[in-house]
Amino acid sequence: MEKPRQGWAGLFNISFGFFGIQIGFALQNANMSRVFQSLGSSLDDLPALWVAAPLTGLLVQPIIGHLSDRTWLGRLGRRRPYFLLGAVLAALSLFAMPQSDALLIAAVLLWVLDASLNISMEPFRAFVGDMLRKDQHTAGYAVQTAFIGAGAVVGSLFPYVLDHFGVSNEAAAGSIPDTVRFSFWAGGAALFAAVLWTVLTTREYSPEELQAYGDEAAPVDAGASLAGRSSAAPFWWIGAGALLALVTEQYALEKEVYLLALLLIGYGLISHIAIRLARAGRGANMLSSIVGDFSGMPELMKRLALVQFFSWSALFIMWINTTPVVAQNFFGSADPASAAYQDAGNWVGVLFSVYNGVAAVAALTLLPWLSRRIGKAKTHVACLLAGAAGYASFFVLTDPAHLLFAEVGVGIAWASILAMPYAILASSLPQAKLGIYMGLFNVFVVVPQLLVATVMGSIMKAFFPDQPIWTMAFAAGTLVLAAAAMLRVKVPGEV
Known part of the structure; x- marks a missing residue:
């Protein structure tokens, strides 16, 4: 017995909530560096302030995945x-963010916002x-990706559109422009x-129905399998962290590297x-279950994890x-208080809306067409290389308007990153453990972000001080490394 086939209306309702979630992520991604710098942050401090976002994802998603696999609240x-x-x-955080009058408050609210978005986002992956x-x-994942792209277009364009309607795009030092302020408020309501639309228009299958469809009624606990694992492995992790802390101290690396060590x-x-x-016979707990599932990931998931690691580093x-x-390189100003810098911030919103718009279209057209002809794995390789070309073109383009062409390649890669690994x-995964596995898969979305946030600052300061353009080379x-790693992924049924 199979689950009923969903029509386009069903696919729409299942994923429409992601449209709102991505509005929140887009506002965060396109504007938080601008908010931080407007409140007094230096360029060198941006990675440390951004570290809150991936860290909350690392903590929240596996926990929410574990809990949602085991939750049933009736209707x-x-x-x-x-x-x-x-x-x-998340909506409350978006309403509060523009009221920040201090850098610390904005950083704390970013933490709360990202945790809240992750609480909603992780179950949506398993929901499909x-x-x-x-x-x-x-x-299903193509439709979800299309809504992600559409939501990101809306979220990214908010400040640009408001500016063209006469809302002030400038602000005194230490304050946030009205274009950003109103965008966050509108985004919170839309999210x-x-x-709420998805919550009200969908009905989840009960555990009994899932069992009838051939899915396990309850997830199998992985905690007990830990009892036979070596006790040495945890101490290798502890030793690696201690060594990294010592290297950071010895070579005076950026203080954010200590977080990675911790x-x-x-x-x-x-x-x-x-x-x-587990060895004491108490393996049936959340901690042991999450660690057991992480250490016992299927081989296919491990190989895809390496691809995700490199992909999300680039993003x-x-x-x-x-x-x-x-x-700095296209508007001629590195001063956050200047009008040119604020104009650049609005143009970045447009660029981000373009790559997300391309992703929405590519998810429904290019990805299905390519995957039918060359398979999911090769499709992902091709799309990742298109994204690498987009980033590299920042070095050859000189007109800000021409950056729109670079965003086409980035958008194709973004569509594939959001759809193909999850499809x-x-x-391939046990359906009753889909929540926890999707949450654990997110570790390989988050860890590279933490690595970038902690290490990139040291690299740029040492080799390319005040030259952020070189981050696009990284x-x-x-993304080229991600494409190479994808060549090792063998999808069942594909040559």
């Missing part, structure tokens, strides 16, 4: 309660797998409305605790540095 279901909770918190039969997974030590400690609990480099790059995974190179 509200198991994924939708998390959609709703995250949407309420829950609601669709396997032969519709590619279509909540879109998520994360390595922290993972070693929780792994040690999880193994001890995070772009989100942090595009505004400073465009302002491959959803058809972005292009890491």
